[in-house]
Amino acid sequence: MAIRPALTLATTFTKAADGKPATYGLELTNQSDTTVSDFTLCFIAPTRVDLEATFDNATLKRRSSNFVEIAPPDGFVLEPGGRWKTATASLGRDLQHWSDGANAAYLAFADGSTVPIESVPTTLTGDNAPLKRGTEPFPVPGPGKAPAPISVVPWPNLVAIESIGDTPAGLAVQATGEAAKAASVFADLAQSLFPADGLIRPVAEGGLPVSLATDAGQKPEAYRIAFAADHVTVHAGGHAGWLYGLVTLGQILRGARRHPLTFGFPTSGEITDAPAFGWRGSHLDVSRQFYSTAEVQQFLKIMAWNKLNRFHWHLTDDEGWRVEIDAYPELTDIGAWRGHGLPLPPLFGTGAARNGGYYTKEAIRQTVSLAETLAIDVVPEIDVPGHSFAAIVALPWLSDPDETGAYYFHDNFPNACLNPAYEPVYEFVEKMFGELLELFPSKTFHVGADEVPEGAWEGSPLARAMNEKIGGVGPEKLQAAFLRRVQAFLTQNGRITGAWEEAALGGGIDKAHAYLVGWKSVEVSAELAGEGYDIVMAPGQRYYLDMANGAQWSEPGASWAGWSGPEETYTFEPGEGWTEAQREHLWGVQACIWSEHLTDRAIFDRLVFPRLSAIAETGWTAKDKKSWERFKSMAGLLPNLYGYWSE
Known part of the structure; x- marks a missing residue:
């Protein structure tokens, strides 16, 4: 058996300065005694390069969402001990944290073979602070210094x-x-x-x-x-x-x-x-990262320890389909797996090897049953019409065959939205939803409805004709028509339709049988509550637990909504400044755990805990009974999921 060459990819981000743009540098080092040639370098990072990015000393061969493939100059040979350097300034967004950079890489060869590469965490030029992983261990006060005589989170009434x-x-x-x-x-x-x-x-x-x-x-x-x-x-x-x-x-x-x-x-x-709010939830994105049934069930137990009672299970997205559907086995045969040469490329910390998974119906039944014993209602989410790339790749007949051109959401995958004007889409949705309704007894069923991009469906003759008929400009009225039809199906089956706040666009869905999760801003949530929508608060600025704990490069996590440490998360008050009429529509609060940056389980533990408990206390404890100092004194006694603690 051939010995794999020892290869290391080091990446560096340099901020813009002195009229020079911000640059992302890559350095591939051959630490073996084997010469490497005729290869391309494939790397994966949460921060995307532009669709038509240019590289110094390299050529972009392919960019599919967060997957990038580049080639060295023609005839380049990487000798033992040699290095190949390249850089690009073509970034969709500047890197803010070490986890924004490449977290997986490999070499690919023309014969289809691959060689794994060790990817070193990205460094920031001029910043040598130790990188942080694991839950911050808040110390328990010494004798006589605790703000309360007993330790309870959430604090009782x-x-x-x-x-x-x-x-x-x-x-x-x-x-x-x-x-x-x-x-x-x-x-x-x-x-x-x-x-x-x-x-x-x-x-x-x-x-x-x-x-x-x-x-x-x-x-x-x-x-x-x-x-x-x-x-x-x-x-x-x-x-x-x-x-x-x-x-x-x-x-x-x-x-x-x-x-x-x-x-x-x-x-x-x-x-x-007794709780302040009836809805005290946590969402978990299992599309970007797959979590085994055992991991999900252990997470439910931690939720119960925090008296959280809603588990929003984000089962599908562009990057993976995670639930077994008998009528469409391709959804999991194709849409649940990523890897080199597969319809879905490696993404978010996974390399060339086939990676992914899905939940069988039996696994879901067991998980829902466990949740019920823990007083947790499991709310499934199938994200439609947007974020449907995995479904469309698995079932290409879901696309209008006459559609031309390409549209993107944030330079993600092309044409990743189910077409509201294409009738086979509705047969698919109703048959698939019908199977899920048998698995999930919850009265609420979440349909996504977020982030359909401008330009969606403009290349579809069917969609253009439908939009002209309903008086729409752009995708909003088309999406609203789609959602109302899907909602009618769910309502007929006795379910309340949940959706992200974009479901209010284009005329919206029936308020009497729906709730919205507000995520963009407190102001948008307040406005929607004023319009009569029932709202679950999950503002990205405070309750998105993929956001970093701080602004420092050494903190892992996302940054598009800023950052929110445990104290900032704890002290946020949902519904503050709302009118009494608006507050009547405030169902409660929800943490959102998006998984793009959770590329190792130590990052998960750092980002989720103890902020999950901070949100749990806001959901349970009356505002005038909350105390950050008391919460902080007890946070160190709360469990995390994987046992990673910051040193």
């Missing part, structure tokens, strides 16, 4: 603790009937998140007796905990309330056990609690 005593070794939950299910779910949750802590223990091992009592007058997610020296009782109206009460007890116990001189366990008094 009313904490009336009368005394603190000895901390029990664990909790011995005693329950029968319907309450027994909540006790079992909590035991599994605690064991999964903190396997060595032994939060659940029998009385024989020092467990404090905990009973679950039924209080029919409580709202579904509310609970009350009554503390006594030798016993604790959780009062709730049903499963969600009992589970949340037990989570609160588990957090109190864990804080007191781990930091006994800072936090304690109550021996008298009570906690009375």
Whole structure:
């Protein structure tokens, strides 16, 4: 077997200065004893070069979204120990953070073979700060310095603790009937998140007796905990309330056990609690990065520990189709995989090898069932009509055969939108949605509707004729007509249509059977609420968890919406300054985890935690009960997903 040459790609970003443009430099080094020739260099980076980019000392051969292929000068040979340097100023956006640069690379040869390359994190000229990964470990205050005597996130509505005593070794939950299910779910949750802590223990091992009592007058997610020296009782109206009460007890116990001189366990008094908002969610983009069923299910458990109750599962996008559809197996046979020579090229941290995956129907059923036990409603999203490149590549007959020309969204993939004037599209959507409705019992079904670009469908005779008929100019009325037809199908099947805020364009969809996720700005969300749309707040400036934690180059993440550290995320108040009429349409809050920059799991842990918990507290805790200092003192006790912590 041939030995692979040892190759390294180092990349550098230099800011514009002294009349010179910003440049992105690449340096390929051959550290082997093998000569390399007749190759092209393929690299992948979140920051795109222009469609017709020019390179010094290289020629652009192909650019497909975030995938770039360049060739050295004719006859170039990379000798052992040799280097090949090239650079470009043709950037769609300046790099702001180290994760903006190339995160995967390989060499490709005419015979179809490839050789992997080690891609070194991009450096900023003049900046040598250590690059950051992993969750920032907020320190727990020392003895007597904590802002609260117990550790709970989100903070409850009313904490009336009368005394603190000895901390029990664990909790011995005693329950029968319907309450027994909540006790079992909590035991599994605690064991999964903190396997060595032994939060659940029998009385024989020092467990404090905990009973679950039924209080029919409580709202579904509310609970009350009554503390006594030798016993604790959780009062709730049903499963969600009992589970949340037990989570609160588990957090109190864990804080007191781990930091006994800072936090304690109550021996008298009570906690009375209920959420501020009914919608407390997190979105997860599994198209740009694929997360296994095990990862998704563990993430659901972390959501439950934070009392989040909506999981917005972003199952499709341009870069990957992630859900099994029996009627159209090509969607996953083709659209779920990326790699060299495949219809979808390598993207977002993946190299030449075939990479990706999808969720079988059985995996989805298991995940939805788990979520239900955790008091989480799973809201599926199939993103249409835009962001449909993976679907169209898999099913090319979805495109109008007479369409000409190309249109792009932010120089992404060409012609990536389902055509509202092409009838086969509706047969596809209704058949595909029909299968999904059987998998997802949620009353809400999200249809995307974001980021259809100007120029969409202008090359389609069918679309031009439809637009002329409905009096449209550009894509907005066409999209609105498409969405109203799709919404009618969902409404007939008893579902509320969810969409991103662009679904209000062109006349919008039926407000009575819809909600919108507001993401561009607080002002747009307020305006839409004033028009009568029900709104879930997810402003990119604060609740998009792919945005970096800070402005520094050393922080990973995206930057188009700015940056938002944990404190900025925590202190943001949804609906602030809204009228009472607008606030009546504010359903709640939602974190959005977009995955373009989450190219390794340590970056995921840094960007998502503890900001996910900060949003959870805003969704649960009344505004006048929030405290950044208190939250910060407890954030270090919260779990992250992969166990990566910043040093």
